[in-house]
Amino acid sequence: MRQSSSQDSPAAAPDRANRVSLRAWLGLSSAIATWIWALVVLTLLVLIRWVGDRWVGVTVLLFLPRWLFLIPLPFLVLASGVAGRFRDWIAQGVVALVVAGPLMVVSLPFHQFWDRHGAGMRVRVMTLNRGMNPLNLERMKELIERERIDLICFQEGLSRKNPELDAYLAEQGWHRDREGYLASRFPIVAELPQPPKHGLTIDRMQVTLVRARIRAAPGVEFWLATVHLPTLRFGLYRFLDDGNEGLRAHVAWWDQEMGRLLDGLAEIRDAPLLVGGDFNVPPDHGAMAALGNSFRFAFEDAGWGYGYTRPTRYPWLRIDHILASPDWGFTACWVGPDVGSDHLPLCAEAVLSDSS
Numbered sequence: 001m002r003q004s005s006s007q008d009s010p011a012a013a014p015d016r017a018n019r020v021s022l023r024a025w026l027g028l029s030s031a032i033a034t035w036i037w038a039l040v041v042l043t044l045l046v047l048i049r050w051v052g053d054r055w056v057g058v059t060v061l062l063f064l065p066r067w068l069f070l071i072p073l074p075f076l077v078l079a080s081g082v083a084g085r086f087r088d089w090i091a092q093g094v095v096a097l098v099v100a101g102p103l104m105v106v107s108l109p110f111h112q113f114w115d116r117h118g119a120g121m122r123v124r125v126m127t128l129n130r131g132m133n134p135l136n137l138e139r140m141k142e143l144i145e146r147e148r149i150d151l152i153c154f155q156e157g158l159s160r161k162n163p164e165l166d167a168y169l170a171e172q173g174w175h176r177d178r179e180g181y182l183a184s185r186f187p188i189v190a191e192l193p194q195p196p197k198h199g200l201t202i203d204r205m206q207v208t209l210v211r212a213r214i215r216a217a218p219g220v221e222f223w224l225a226t227v228h229l230p231t232l233r234f235g236l237y238r239f240l241d242d243g244n245e246g247l248r249a250h251v252a253w254w255d256q257e258m259g260r261l262l263d264g265l266a267e268i269r270d271a272p273l274l275v276g277g278d279f280n281v282p283p284d285h286g287a288m289a290a291l292g293n294s295f296r297f298a299f300e301d302a303g304w305g306y307g308y309t310r311p312t313r314y315p316w317l318r319i320d321h322i323l324a325s326p327d328w329g330f331t332a333c334w335v336g337p338d339v340g341s342d343h344l345p346l347c348a349e350a351v352l353s354d355s356s
Contacts, residue, residue, distance in 0.1 A: 027083030030076055034088055037072050038095045044069070045103060052286035056247050059232060062282055065316035066104045070096060105284050105318065107303045117329045121216055121352045123150045127226070127276030127320055130157025131341035137164045139339045147336065147347055152183040153226035153276030155208065157341075181210040181226045188212045189221065192267070195260050205230045207257040209264045213271065222327075222352065223268045227277030230257060258287050265294070272327035272352055278320050278343065291323060296330065298322035298348035303333035309344040322348045329353065 047058045073096050080088040100106065126149045135157075143149070158180050169176065175188045182188070190213035197206055208228040215221050232254055236247070265275065275295065281287055283300065291297075299307040299318065308315035315335075320343055322333065328350045336345035 027085040030079035117351045125151040126347045127153040128345040129155040129278040129343040136340035150185045155228040155278045177212045186216045222272040225275045273325040275323040295323040298330045298333040302330040320346045
């Protein structure tokens with residue numbers, strides 16, 4: 001009885017050898033690419049945490065959509081699967097978690113499951129950079145009422161008056177500071193002057209800091225502040241014009257503005273403080289560490305996910321933040337819907353301890 005198979009034929013042997021060789025090459029290549037990818041991701045984390053905006057490459061990286069570093073994942077997973085190197089999936093999964101976690105700055109406040117905030121006054125605060133476009137008044141009103149917002153910190157857009165929004169807030173009994181940056185359902189009983197402006201230029205718009213004292217109830221007062229730090233984007237333009245010296249000069253000026261902000265916030269010592277604003281830097285920027293020495297961060301304390309607030313349509317940056325002095329605790333923090341600005345609103349619920 002005659003039995004034959006193309007697999008047993010002499011001509012099939014070179015084909016099998018070629019396939020084995022190709023799989024071996026693909027497996028080795030995917031393994032090397034996986035470790036290169038891992039090295040790149042870890043290097044990026046080190047540069048962000050310890051080098052920061054002193055080097056132009058990191059400055060650019062800070063403001064890029066970091067999900068881009070997940071792009072190699074499906075190709076590496078496919079190549080490793082075809083090559084039969086399934087053990088490489090473990091390394092690829094770990095690197096993907098590092099990208100999706102610390103590199104993209106995810107917040108996972110599991111402590112909220114067992115933390116029990118004591119009795120105290122609860123307020124809901126929202127921060128919103130109004131941007132250059134007119135706000136959608138109906139969406140704005142719906143957001144304020146649905147989320148039961150008590151305090152609003154605005155940035156930008158004040159030169160372009162929005163009489164409909166102003167009329168709505170007035171009709172609802174909201175209180176405003178002299179310049180219109182803050183809105184409160186509670187009375188404003190005092191204000192501090194803004195830090196003095198000096199040497200303003202189009203690429204060096206200085207820090208905006210508006211501070212108002214709020215009386216929430218008899219014997220219960222706190223400060224509310226809105227912050228707008230200038231953008232670092234012009235530092236990249238200066239790098240293109242003047243190289244590293246231009247960037248360093250711009251970063252030094254920006255650090256000076258951050259110092260003026262810290263000084264302005266440090267002036268408030270007599271009552272608890274809530275701060276909302278557009279800081280123009282992500283939470284892992286080195287400058288935010290200085291604020292972390294004195295303040296709690298709402299999204300890191302009580303927000304889930306990424307909390308990206310800009311750009312509005314496809315956000316990949318969290319540059320809008322809500323902070324509080326240690327007298328406060330945060331029970332929740334979330335990103336609101338598009339209300340017409342190029343920033344999404346950031347909202348938080350804060351609890352002021354009865355012992356404060």
